[in-house]
Amino acid sequence: MKNRIESKDEIDVYLKDLCKRFGDFTAVSDLTLEVHKGEFLTFLGPSGSGKTTTLRMIGGFETPTAGEVYIQGELANDKPPNKRATRTVFQDLALFPHMAVGGNIEYGLSFQSLNKKERKAKALKALELVDLEGLYERKVATLSGGQKQRVALARALVTEPPILLLDEPLAALDEKLRERMQGELKNLHKRLGITFIAVTHNQEEALTMSDRIAIIDRGRLEQVATARELYESPKSEFVADFIGVANIIRGKIVKDNTGVKKLLSNGLEFFIPSRDEIGIGESVALVVRPERIEIGDKAKKNKNSFSVRVRNALYKGASLEYFVTLCNDQKIRIRVESKALPQEIDRTATIGWNESDSAVLKREPN
């Protein structure tokens, strides 16, 4: 085990084959990931998927069962949290109840050689950074949820760490506040230029704030990419389903009578985008996003067009959602802009999409 990896200045955190087991339960397995310096990376996944455990291993609050954590090029497995270059904003904030706001923020500075005046000056600057001027003397118990959140941020940032870890930072806030804070966190990140690593189960949050998103499911890293890549080129059904809404059509690759590769699912054939590595007979899943499907007469001009039975229609203001069923009992969900649909849709309709509006994934046959 090397103590330093080759100096890749662009990598702030490198996780190699990281595993964490609690007794019989495996929380994280074989996780390998590089976090680039200065980026905003979010671990996104359902509850219990191991993302918080991973973050805690980066921060030093859990010891990996196997694998390595490198922080700024140095092996950090055995380093306690106070010796790491990371600062954490905890999910429950953990503001010290026996200190005022100023005391909380200055606590991290008390380990540096600064005098009282210097510490206070830095704390006041940190309060300014998070828009909480004037709250220096306040007791923690008197703050609102949003204010507490910002104090926790200020407390972590005042020591100017190169890496900030955020564990479900917006989970405790109500919706309006959450939206606002998403924007503010993004701005803070841009302004400070340091590396942010966040954990959330909220998809929208991840999509709004992050440069890249790492999708975690049941302890495994499914895919790490930009939001757009995840949405348009998901590498697994889980990712396709987790980011946004997806229609997933499962089946086998067959050759039709003109020699074209198509997907056969429950008796119905679909045109698919060509991928050389997908061979005949392979089990695949076709992912079609709801907004890429047309409905109505104009849908007929698409290569993939089918008659459907319309089960339900939802008016959502800016968009309309249709829940339809193909003749092979496959359920499909469609989203259309309200203004784009001049006609009324009946009990039966035609839907269609081009194969370029879909993505093909390999899957294990089950």
Next chain:
Amino acid sequence: MGSISILKKSCLWTFTILALLFIFLPSTYLLAISLEPSELERIPRNLSDFSLKWYIRLFHQERLPGAIKQSVMVGLLTAGITSFLSLLSGMCYRKLRKKSYFLGLLIFPMFVPGIIAAISLSVFFRLISIRSSMYTVVLGHVLYALPYATIVTLVSFSGLKEGFIEAARDLGASGFRAFKDIIFPLTRGGIFGAALFGFLLSLNEFIRAYFLSGWQETLSIYMFGQMKGGADPSIYALAGLILSVSIFLVLVALVYYSFIRYSSRSFA
């Protein structure tokens, strides 16, 4: 609303007053008869009869100062050792996996009758050739006070979320700084409570002291001797004095605690 709640209230108050009377009447009676100058065991007839004669007589008792000093020293040692041990328990409790086993083991000594504990300790010390002394009394008292003191400490530790310690470590604190800056300020009350319990329980304890004492008796042993030996009413003065001092100490503690709570609320 109305008559039903008044009925409930008056019942509640009646019970409270009766309970308080039940607790305080015997000691107050002792206090009253200690002010009677004659050798008769009675409450003074008129106000003019009230006399501090027996209190003054106390100061002439030969063996009394030594007994008081012994009790206080034993009490302080018990307080120190007990609070330290309960602090250690508090620190490790949060890391324990079988917390209920620990609590069970802790509570268990409370069910052993005092005299059994006292005699078995006395026999045990004799077995391993440790002579009776102030220190054996302290040991007996520490064992006696430990369950109560530890519970008080554990209660204050329960308000200490693990997250606080993690946050402190994250910000740069070593184990020692985390203790000094976070753990201790938040659990101070519990540790002080443990010390208080240790001191008070030890001060008033008789049976273990009786069996484990060396040549120097504690206050409770002295008083027992006096009662057995048929002494003058200065024994009642001693009881009155102890009662007054105890009440005074408790008042001081109450004022201290409410002052702390008041000052932490004043910014709300």
